[in-house]
Structures are given as structure tokens and as C-alpha cells.
Amino acid sequence: MTTTTNTHLGPQPREVFNRIPGYKPGRKADRPEIAPLASNESHHEPLPSVREVIANEAQRINRYPDAAVVDLHARIAERYGVNDDQVATGPGSIGVLQQIIATYCAPGDEVVFAWRSFEAYPLLVDIAGAKPIMVPLLADERHDLDGIAAAITDRTRVVLLCTPNNPTGVSLSHGEVVEFLDKVPEHILVVIDEAYIEYETAEDAVDSLALIAERPNVLTLRTFSKAYGLAGLRVGYAISTGEIIGSLRKAALPFSVNSLAQRAAIASLDADDELAARAAEVVGERERVVAALQGTDWRVLPSQANFIWVRADGERGAKLAKAFDDADILTRVFPDDGIRITLADAASNDRVLKVLKDAASTE
Structure with missing residues (x-):
């Protein structure tokens, strides 16, 4: 029996991969x-102290990193005055964001965010099978929080607020975020992406940790890639309630934060x-x-x-x-x-x- 193979056919990706661009x-x-x-x-x-820690840890890279990231979670928790179980880590804040979307979004669900904002937002949402809802920025480059609130539907699972916003650099104030949160149902997760928080100098800047202490649906997303200078090692983190973080940790790829990144991040916090x-x-x-x-x-x-x-x-x-x-x-x-x-x-x-x-x- 002769079998004819069509060499032009093979495993096909999901339809979404035929239309979305790759991250640039x-x-x-x-x-x-x-x-x-x-x-x-x-x-x-x-910093020299961070380089020294990386060099020492490099001698042990034949071993798996701590999958539970215990020491780094404890150090971040100490730094921000929260419990260890309120911290989740991943390969950069983008890695943690992917965990968030995987945890909270099923195919057909919606994620609402301002646009233009971080380029990875629509890509991660599309890959998860969810639908990105992009609300144009105002003329002064600020988030249209009223427009974002109006875009929330019964399919919305996550809202992303980027402050300071990438690429415009404009930040949100604490008061306007509080007013916005009052309009958002508590079952919707509001992610405050603060990748550039260390450069923020505005007196009315968002106090995301205070919001987390007061509300059950707020999460702050941060990174060691910017001000801490560890972009090449890829380590980011989220702080939220213990319930939210417990779910995020289940979505994390095992060993996704490597041992060099874990030790370097701790050393960076020590050199704050x-x-x-x-x-x-x-x-x-x-x-x-x-x-x-x-x-x-x-x-x-x-x-x-x-x-x-x-x-x-x-x-x-x-x-x-x-x-x-x-x-x-x-x-x-x-x-x-x-x-x-x-x-x-x-x-x-x-x-x-x-x-x-x-x-x-x-x-």
C-alpha cells in the first residue's frame, strides 16, 4: 500500500499565531x-557587590534553582512590609504578567487596558485566547480611566494600568486610581504595572501597596530589569493578596527564575x-x-x-x-x-x- 504525504502540510499553530506579530x-x-x-x-x-554574588552563584549552576524562590520572596516581603505569601516572581514582569493572564483569563474573556501602552499586553492576551480591549489615550497622553471603566463588560477579567506608562512616561495619581477602582467590580483583577516605579517622583503617585491592603482585587507588578539593572537576568515580581498570589504561583513555570537572578535580586535589594x-x-x-x-x-x-x-x-x-x-x-x-x-x-x-x-x- 502506497501512502501519499503532502509535504506542504504539517502541524498547524492556533489561528491566533497567523495574525499576531511577534514582540519587537x-x-x-x-x-x-x-x-x-x-x-x-x-x-x-x-554594582560590584552584585557582580560578586553572581560570580559566586555561577559556580553552582549545575544545580536547579530554588523552585519556590523562598529567600527572594522573603526579602521582597521584608522590603515592602508584606507577608511572604503575598509575593510571586517570574522571568521579568512580563513573565509574571503571562502567569496572571493564564490564571484569570479563559478563551473569550476580555482584558482592558490603555493604548498605546506596553507592546506585550495585546500579544499576551491574544496568545491566551482572550480578547484585548484597547482604550485610546487622552490627548495629554494620560489613561482615559473613564473610558476604561466604560469598556468593562461581563466578560472582563483583568484591567491593566501602566504607571508610569510605557512608552509615554505619564503616570497616574493615587486619587484618580482610587476613584477608578470604586467603579470596578471586585471580581475583576486590576493590575498596576509599575515597572518604572523607582523613577517616579510625583508627590501624588499611586500607593499601590496601600490599595492592596484595602482592596481584594489589586495587584502591583514590578521588576528588577530597570532601575536595579538586572535586565539580562530576567526577574520580576507581583505583590497582592495571599489568595491572588497563591493562584499565580500555581501558574508559574517551574524553575523559571534562575539561581543567578534570585541571588542578584537579593543583593540588589541589599544595595538599595x-x-x-x-x-x-x-x-x-x-x-x-x-x-x-x-x-x-x-x-x-x-x-x-x-x-x-x-x-x-x-x-x-x-x-x-x-x-x-x-x-x-x-x-x-x-x-x-x-x-x-x-x-x-x-x-x-x-x-x-x-x-x-x-x-x-x-x-
């Missing part, structure tokens, strides 16, 4: 003169003061850069993150993107929306200012 990471510099400002990472090298000083340096540069752009044709709002956002769409955005490329500066370009530029050392930031001012003067 920031471009990497391949020459020393290039300023790598496309990814929101720290330009500082790891030094890392806070580094974050303050970035904040100082942020204020200088934003002030220098006032009075130009570029609409750059005060940022609360480690980057600035230049709203530039269409042909104007394309010309600016090319100007940065020609100046050997890598930026994150969002076609038809704008350009996000990560802040680095003063010299790199001066190069950014020159491109923006030169581009403005030639229009």
Missing part, C-alpha cells in the same frame, strides 16, 4: 559609537541606597532634557520614567527616526505614534538633544 525588541548596538537608547534598560553596569542614587541621577538628567526641549516644536511632556516620549507621527516621525539613525542613536520607533528615547549618561542625552533641536530647526 529594541535594537542592539553593534558598534561602540552607537548610543543604545531603544530599550528601557539601565546604562549603569551592575546605591541603586536609588543611580535612579536619582537618571531623574536629574530627565528633568534637564525635558527642560531643554521646552520652547521647541517637539511636544515632550514631563516623564516619570527613565525615558522621554516624542509624539511624532507620519512623515514627521519618519524623518526624525532617520535623523536619529544617521546620528548613530538607536531609539524605539512606533510608526504613526511617536518615538521613545531611553535616558542614559549626560553625553548620550546631549546627542539626543542635538538631533531634536537640529530636526526642529530644519522644518
Whole structure:
């Protein structure tokens, strides 16, 4: 008996993978003169104390990491004054977010969030078989909290609030989030994504830990990838109620936070003061850069993150993107929306200012 095999057919992915784009990471510099400002990472090298811990732990990487992440959970809990069972970790905050969506969303459920915001949001929701509900930002780049509240339906399971928002850098205030939460049913999980919280200086910033203590449906999502400078090791965490965290831990891929990441994160928390000083340096540069752009044709709002956002769409955005490329500066370009530029050392930031001012003067 002869069997005919159609070589054009094989295992087919779910339909969603035929239509969603892959996550687009920031471009990497391949020459020393290039300023790598496309990814929101720290330009500082790891602290000596953190490097030492990583080097020591590297001698034991033939062993599995602690699957329960006991020491790191305890250290994070101590840092924020919560119980150990209120902390969950994963490979970056994006890994924890995937656990959240897997835990709370079934096919056909809805996740509501502002747009534009973190690019991974719609991808993770689509992959889970849920439906992303994207509510446009207001004209001042802020979350439209009234619009988000109005978009909640009986299919909504999760709401994502990104503050400071990536890529616009605008943050939410505590008061407006409280008013928003009063409109959200308690069975809907509200995730406050605070990946850039260490750079936040606004006096009315969201106090997510206070909200968690008062409400049963709030979770804060944070990371060691930004101010703590561990982007390459991938470790993020969530803090919420013990009930929510208990479910998230069941959704975690075993051993997903490797041993180097666990020890480095603990060492970074032990060096909190030094890392806070580094974050303050970035904040100082942020204020200088934003002030220098006032009075130009570029609409750059005060940022609360480690980057600035230049709203530039269409042909104007394309010309600016090319100007940065020609100046050997890598930026994150969002076609038809704008350009996000990560802040680095003063010299790199001066190069950014020159491109923006030169581009403005030639229009």
C-alpha cells in the first residue's frame, strides 16, 4: 500500500499565531559609537557587590534553582512590609504578567487596558485566547480611566494600568486610581504595572501597596530589569493578596527564575541606597532634557520614567527616526505614534538633544 504525504502540510499553530506579530525588541548596538537608547534598560553596569554574588552563584549552576524562590520572596516581603505569601516572581514582569493572564483569563474573556501602552499586553492576551480591549489615550497622553471603566463588560477579567506608562512616561495619581477602582467590580483583577516605579517622583503617585491592603482585587507588578539593572537576568515580581498570589504561583513555570537572578535580586535589594542614587541621577538628567526641549516644536511632556516620549507621527516621525539613525542613536520607533528615547549618561542625552533641536530647526 502506497501512502501519499503532502509535504506542504504539517502541524498547524492556533489561528491566533497567523495574525499576531511577534514582540519587537529594541535594537542592539553593534558598534561602540552607537548610543543604545531603544530599550528601557539601565546604562549603569551592575554594582560590584552584585557582580560578586553572581560570580559566586555561577559556580553552582549545575544545580536547579530554588523552585519556590523562598529567600527572594522573603526579602521582597521584608522590603515592602508584606507577608511572604503575598509575593510571586517570574522571568521579568512580563513573565509574571503571562502567569496572571493564564490564571484569570479563559478563551473569550476580555482584558482592558490603555493604548498605546506596553507592546506585550495585546500579544499576551491574544496568545491566551482572550480578547484585548484597547482604550485610546487622552490627548495629554494620560489613561482615559473613564473610558476604561466604560469598556468593562461581563466578560472582563483583568484591567491593566501602566504607571508610569510605557512608552509615554505619564503616570497616574493615587486619587484618580482610587476613584477608578470604586467603579470596578471586585471580581475583576486590576493590575498596576509599575515597572518604572523607582523613577517616579510625583508627590501624588499611586500607593499601590496601600490599595492592596484595602482592596481584594489589586495587584502591583514590578521588576528588577530597570532601575536595579538586572535586565539580562530576567526577574520580576507581583505583590497582592495571599489568595491572588497563591493562584499565580500555581501558574508559574517551574524553575523559571534562575539561581543567578534570585541571588542578584537579593543583593540588589541589599544595595538599595546605591541603586536609588543611580535612579536619582537618571531623574536629574530627565528633568534637564525635558527642560531643554521646552520652547521647541517637539511636544515632550514631563516623564516619570527613565525615558522621554516624542509624539511624532507620519512623515514627521519618519524623518526624525532617520535623523536619529544617521546620528548613530538607536531609539524605539512606533510608526504613526511617536518615538521613545531611553535616558542614559549626560553625553548620550546631549546627542539626543542635538538631533531634536537640529530636526526642529530644519522644518
